[in-house]
Amino acid sequence: MADANEKLLAELLKKSGNNVCADCGAKNPEWASYNIGIFVCTRCAGVHRSMGAHISKVKHLKLDRWEDSQVSRIREVGNNKARMRYEERVPSCYRRPNPDTPQVLVEQWIRAKYEREEFCHPERQNHYVSGFMEGFLMKRGKEDSRYHPRKFVLREAEDTLKYHVKENKEPKAVLRISELNVAFAPPKIGNQNSLQLSFMKDGTTRHIYVYHEDPEVITNWYLAIRCAKLHRLQVAYPGANENELLSQLTRDFPREGFLWKTGPRHTDAYKKRWFTLDGRKLMYHDDPMDAHPKGEIFLGHSSEGFAIKTGVPQGARDQGFSFTLETPDRTYLLSAQSDDDRSQWISVIQKVIDKPLTPQDATVAARLVRKRTTSGTMNIFSSTR
């Protein structure tokens, strides 16, 4: 039999604002912090507990016993009121988490809210909103796969992110912030405090992998890149809708993993490649952590001859969980690791080719250079290396 306080909590939970996690928006929270006065999901409750009871005291709604005073605190505050206090000044470039957000970003969001109170005291956001940041990050070598400390300098006014091998020497590379994508801790890196930076160079994509021991520092770099991008977009498109601009700051990869693909001749053997879907670019690599893709396929709209289908054309060899990607220039025969893997790839690619192209997409298409195939014919957006 549920006791009176448990029933009261169940009633409070039904109120608008309380029926989702106060921190990530997950449905049906099962925990509450009784000093802050909010309902949270299991994952966020774990982060609250890790901050210590001097910041947040969490209990399970059903499995723990509740005191009257603890329940009244939650009734007094609740998720909506707490949000008004702790999220009063969240900078718009900040990535607010949802249930799919990488763990470190969720942790740092919760610590920024309640431990550092960054959104009550905007001067504490200077690290990432000021348009300048410098410091050392561990960067993976292009050839040797070992990580070395490199000094990075971000300057929003110049639209540059530079890194130096020797601190006082010329930068090794100068990246344009406006052309940079940054993905937080793709699982392949095996380090939660890591970033994958990608940009176009000489008609092909370049990937850079970095990490920092301190999760707050790596999160600040991620946020600094987002903030600089947003500010530059706001200057370039003063009348633009902010949500529209926010959607262009950074892209997670909708899907990555090993697939098998044939060469341009469908009698070629299937070879194992690491595929990454990034916006309208489907890249494939020899190794998941390669600095450059071996080939890149631009995914246009279905009305332009792009299609994705289960199975392979008649007469072609079926490798088990095969599927076919048709582009106006080439038909790709691919094979997944399982039925489920194949369905997921088909579904994410279908979503891309169903979406109309934006002007930014057209720029990406134009910048991917035409590469020559072994047969001597021009083959757009792909390579057979």
Ligand SMILES: [Zn+2]
């Ligand atoms: Zn949550």
